[in-house]
Amino acid sequence: MKRTLIRNARLSYANVWKPRAINDNAEPSYSCSLLVDKNDKESLAAIKAGIKEAERKGKEQYGAKWKALRTPLRDGDTEDKGEAYKGHYFMNAKSRTKPGILKVVRVNGKTKQEPVLNEDEVYSGCYAHVTVEFYPYSASGNTGVACALGNILKMRDGEPLDGRIRAEDEFSEIEIDEDDLDDSDDLDDLDDLLN
Structure with a gap:
């Protein structure tokens, strides 16, 4: 099946x-x-087209009577998922399979993509382009279209949704009193010891 690109999704x-x-009974997954x-409109049109194609494949795979009773696209305004979901599907x-996870970086005025090595860079609340694949299913009387996770290209930071606060933000307003520092924290003394 063809993958669908969703632009600027918030994770x-x-x-x-x-x-x-x-x-305990489920297989581990990402x-x-x-x-x-x-x-x-662009991402929503791509999602709806992907779901429609999966529904067509479902009829082909499971027979003409197969019908998608469930689809993965849900309304954040009608389900009680919190403030971040309001105004969103x-x-x-x-x-x-582990997704490939890249980020966009600027080097000498040009943008390029490179792997994300620090796991803290991709988190709940950041924005990314994400590829997904829609597929039909029929199991235990349930029929529908599900969504498989493809790859992730982080585009920008966003307010974390897990309640965490970056240390840089939390301590940015604090003035450091020199008397509170231990003498062993002095980098000049460390340089003297190494030379």
């Missing part, structure tokens, strides 16, 4: 570094919830 419940199982602004994407 929520970003479990993209280590696989986790939702319960997952995240993708928040898509309701005004993002969202969908949960997961995969047993």
Whole structure:
């Protein structure tokens, strides 16, 4: 199936570094919830086209009577998911395969993509371009379209959704009193010892 690109999705419940199982009987997987602004017509059109194609494949795979009773696209204004979800559609994407995770960097006035090595850079609340793949399913009387997580290209930071505060932000207003410092913290003394 063809992958769908979702631009500038906000990641929520970003479990993209280590696989986790939702319960003891489930297989561990990588997952995240993708928040898509309701005004993002381009991404929403791509999502709807991907779901429609998966529905067509479902009829082909499971027979003409197969019908998608569930689709992954949900309304953040009608489900009680918190303030970050308001004004957004969202969908949960997961995969047993670890996603490739890149970021955009500027070097000498040009942008390029490179792998994200620090796991703290991609978190619940950041914005990213994400590829997903929609596929039909039929299991235990449930039929529908699900969403597989592809790869992630981090675009920019956002307010963390997990309540964490960056140390740089938390201590930015604090004045450091020189009397509170231990003499061993003096880098000049360390340089003298090494030379």
